Amino acid sequence: MADQTCSISGLSALLSTAGSANATGAAQYICSQLTTAALITADLTTAVDATFLLFSTYLVFAMQLGFAMLCAGSVRAKNTLNILLTNVLDASAGALFYYLFGFAFAFGSPSNGFIGHHFFALKSVPSPGFDYPYFLFQWAFAIAAAGITSGSIAERTQFVSYLIYSSFLTGFVYPIVSHWFWSADGWAAANRNPNDYLLFGSGVIDFAGSGVVHMVGGIAGLWAALIEGPRIGRFDHNGRPVALRGHSATLVVLGSFMLWFGWYGFNPGSFVTIAKSYGPVGSPINGQWSAVGRTAVTTTIAGCTSALTTLFGKRLQTGHWNVIDVCNGLLGGFAAITAGCAVVEPWAAVICGFVAAWVLIGFNRLAERFQYDDPLEAAQLHGGCGSWGVLFAGLFAKKEFVEEAYPGRPGRPYGLFMGGGGRLLAANVVQMLVIAGWVSATMGPLFFLLHKMGLLRISAEDELAGLDMTNHGGAAYVYYDEDSSGGGSHGGGFMMKGINSRVDPGLTPTSSIEV
Amino acid sequence: MARQTCSAPALAALLTAGDRTGNATAAAEYICSKLEAAALTSVDITTAVDTTYLLFSAYMVFAMQLGFAMLCAGSVRAKNTMNIMLTNVLDAAAGGLFYYLFGFAFAFGCPSNGFIGRYFFALKSIPSPGFDYSYFLFQWAFAIAAAGITSGSIAERTQFVAYLIYSSFLTGFVYPVVSHWFWSPDGWGAANRDPSASLLFGSGVIDFAGSGVVHMVGGIAGFWGALIEGPRIGRFDHNGRPFALRGHSATLVVLGSFMLWFGWYGFNPGSFITIVKSYGPIGSPIHGQWSAVGRAAVTTTLAGCSAALTTLFGKRLQTGHWNVFDVCNGLLGGFAAITAGCAVVDPWAAIICGFVAAWVLIGCNKLAERFHYDDPLEAAQLHGGCGAWGVLFAALFAKEEFVNEAYPGRPGRPHGLLMGGGGRLLAAHVIQILVICGWVSATMGTLFYGLRKMDLLRISAEDELAGLDVTRHGGSAYVYDESSGGNGGDDGGFIMKGSKSTNRV
């Protein structure tokens, strides 16, 4: 910190001669001191904001752990290694691609409304408004989108096609969508540059990405799962659905809680800064800090309501209390509140979560009806509840909060039910359509092409044996090893029968040794 | 933040004109307005920093719920895993709604009487100064922790409906009232009471982060629940000798314990609520709440560590093996004990706290076995017993300097008995223990008794033997094996094919 000591003798000498032309000296002295104080305050503000953003980023990153555990628990034991590896690689490959060009496509400013074209490989970062923490935060969002899709195509997808789609989604499809709605240059962004015209005079208020993140991931998953078709055994000969249960409810709960934990970085963190006054300066409650807290509260309440609604809704339908469904309901509530979290009242979050639970239940019904198989319900959850969330924000956004979160344009439209007219809703509907169209136009052909080239789906034998044995060198779990069978702990055979009947020893040299 | 700019020529003009035209006022106003603006900006940044601190602490306290879920899951048998995890998810979810609707109002609705708050229902008129959303979130995370404790005591034998009822009641009413008494500025036993009101014994209760308010409440509720339900089938044999019904996964227990440890850094140091607060001359790098916050984190760490080590060697002598379950429980016992005094004791005292807490836990467990009390997670012993010790410990070792820093404005207030502060703090703390015991017993004891009378509490013996997951939750938690050729979706079937054949044998 720069030296701020004030010299009394110096200033008094200047003041005592003030009558003369030396007033200038006194004034300069006082002003330099005041300016220094203001600049130090600016530094402090930057540091506080960076701290807030960085720790939010770390929380969002923790969601990747949540996804990995949720996915692992939701698939059968024989495919655990596969799904774990895809989640690790989402984050890893995503980092490289997002570093090389994803961030540039998304936020490279100045640019046109469609795609950014600066900051490739973080060139000329940091520049004002685009510092390293911001890149990291956006990266954590990008890998979340890819993580969603991986759930939809679990248990039956070739690893190579996974690598291809994941890179394409993180490096191109998602960044472009986020450019449209979040970059100051984007054609539909609500925080557009002051001199630009907003879509319908309103712009799309998708605060933390119900549309940009969740719908993108969900719709990509929808196309993939649709093109691949259901897993073997998911529907019987008469087309009746058979539940292929995940292998570990513990992992599902672990993953859900980690996602919940990380969502506190996702939603409140999307404010990017926290030291920003809304009202008169010096007020303890009129500032972004309060809005950040409110966002955390709306997020919590939407998830909680949705979980409870699902609990009782499913209890009535199936007759038992199902923890997997409750976790999915919880996440559906979170996905829905993400768009509006910053601009709605806590009571509206209750409505949001309540409806989200029924949206998820409804889409699951539809999926069964049309024999659509999504091991993690990712398309239903993130696509369906995400869409509802976009609508919800257009219905319940409160005037005061909208103007605080998107300042500088007084009188802008807000939620329909809050008396703000239909223009925000119209913009948000356009967002839904455009996202659905764009993702279908890019990811749909990609998956179709992969399918045509025979790169998409694994063979039926591999699927029955499990991906872990055929592609990943063994099973995920070895609770018992045969070396010790001569020793004291006789007892256990192995959990996974499969390892005894190993499928292709040639492919799995190490595991063949140990068995 | 708006940048203040200072125009030197403008000020010079004012100063020059100053003495000639009596325009000194203008110069003074100019200078003062700049200084005021700087001061107000500082206030804003202070608020932002404090909120950041409080929010991330709240997130970490929330992460304890994940810790509880994993700890509970690992400590029960595989056949009841889904049940216990569902209860943990619902603690958080139902707790979120009830605490939002009225729990927070009962606890901190201000102004009110000393017994119960009555503002801020459904967060009405939030934010208001001192009660922002982040504060609500932090308190919510505490409330669900209390309910999470109780769920451990009654695990593996409780009907799900009973669980929903008690959890809502505890989070929505019993716990908020207790936290009002000891933490709200209106509470009759609070140490941070409004300056005009008199403190209990001139001291008030220094239960900084809630050994009493959170842990004893959860533990005693669990005690009544487990006592009224009776032990699990097979926990004591015909001759009354105890049988260990081991949890199904030590890995989950360790995972849960570490997550709880992690979250405790939000629980204890986070209870300062703010971090930007100078204690000494301003501008000193070490005399401020930031240092006290760090100290609270250190005392927390040391108490847990010494309790874990004490348990390790204590149990080794008793049982002959090194037991990771016991070490984890000892660790958590140390944390539960230091929670009351974490902010007002020296680090060396924390080691004593942890050492004693380990023996308290071992002693309580012996007692529980003697009296055929069965608590699958030792929750009543751990949170109730070690929590009570923690409340006493705070009254014995609270240091004058730290007490005056953490609870300012009343110089000469009593502090720890062994630190020369007299017995009044201890007296207040004994009162706290008695009152919490009485209140929780009167409310939760009655509730559990009522549930039992209505046959809503305990599951049937058949269900208990088969496991709750299969009977109530649509299948078991784990499906490691599947009959490759057969029907993978055989919901009712149990995890391990083997167990089927075991039955046949």
Place this chain on the structure above:
Amino acid sequence: MARQTCSAPALAALLTAGDRTGNATAAAEYICSKLEAAALTSVDITTAVDTTYLLFSAYMVFAMQLGFAMLCAGSVRAKNTMNIMLTNVLDAAAGGLFYYLFGFAFAFGCPSNGFIGRYFFALKSIPSPGFDYSYFLFQWAFAIAAAGITSGSIAERTQFVAYLIYSSFLTGFVYPVVSHWFWSPDGWGAANRDPSASLLFGSGVIDFAGSGVVHMVGGIAGFWGALIEGPRIGRFDHNGRPFALRGHSATLVVLGSFMLWFGWYGFNPGSFITIVKSYGPIGSPIHGQWSAVGRAAVTTTLAGCSAALTTLFGKRLQTGHWNVFDVCNGLLGGFAAITAGCAVVDPWAAIICGFVAAWVLIGCNKLAERFHYDDPLEAAQLHGGCGAWGVLFAALFAKEEFVNEAYPGRPGRPHGLLMGGGGRLLAAHVIQILVICGWVSATMGTLFYGLRKMDLLRISAEDELAGLDVTRHGGSAYVYDESSGGNGGDDGGFIMKGSKSTNRV
């Protein structure tokens, strides 16, 4: 924070009286006192922000201990799970006590000589300027990470007592001395040495977050432990061909790896200790430590990611399948390598760092197999090998601008060889590698050798075959099935009885 108020009338009176009565002094004093107050308030806020930053970083580094526990648990066989998890819990717990009692004093007790510190035993005279509680907590979290690394190398075959002894010795003495050398302002090799002292080769060692200080120390200690113990039974067959003894749960490995990744964001960026520090003209939004902190997080991410991808494809070519265990280890190798240089290199260099780290790890693993060295977690290869590469990497790619920002006050100091900074930094780093190897070998090697001579190191072959959990820790970690009618406490039985019958079928 107290609000400073500025009274315009009072100042006006002073100003008016100014030139007439020579009372300018009073006016000046008034103005200056206000300005001073504003400056001091800024200092307080700065301290609070820095402490908040440091504490949450420390919490995240602590979360790495959870990561280690899960990684280790997943990487060993099920029969030794409890053992390895207990050692991880005790790393943290025993480490907490020993680092409190004397480790921190050895490491940072200032003023002292260049070899070992000698103040702050048991946190005496803490807080003092520059050494607050939060700093202790942060350093403690680093110390237990080093011990955690070693535990992986000697897993599955070490007596528990030996573990307690080496862990205390490493956390309490060996590691603190190394960290004193390279991180304390008194250390002979430190790059941030007191301005009056001369730097090693005029440069000092830039081991920013501890590729050498933490990872190499842990890795080399593990190397000697594993070498002296010899390989696990069954790891190499009669002809000396290696057998993979696979860990029992890939899920735990991934869980642990992600938690370590999460914690590494505290480890590397957190090592800046402060975040409120301007580098350029004050008031610039991008020239400050906040930006450097973000850059360190980015370099960390990119190094790990490129290492993971390199390992994925490298191993795919070698073994023909996509192996998640290997990818996780590659990822961690990348992190261990970037740790030294994370703050002083460009993001593009981090990609090179990770790419090479992956091959270093693959090469070290080949060497280990060749020489029949058995390390269940590849800890010596990963943390020792990649750590050493990281130390070299920092000396090759350190950028002048970043070095001067992170280690200010000595303009013209050497930087990376490949960035045109001359070879002196590289020379210093080679010295660091040699010195760490020598010191850890001399202390830990001797200790492990002594333990073996006293028969305290390795368990018996029978115990090893049966598994440590059953023989030492009172049962196995997992009980998925239970024979309902039988003895619930049948410790020796293995998890799934049913699977026995599967075999029979």
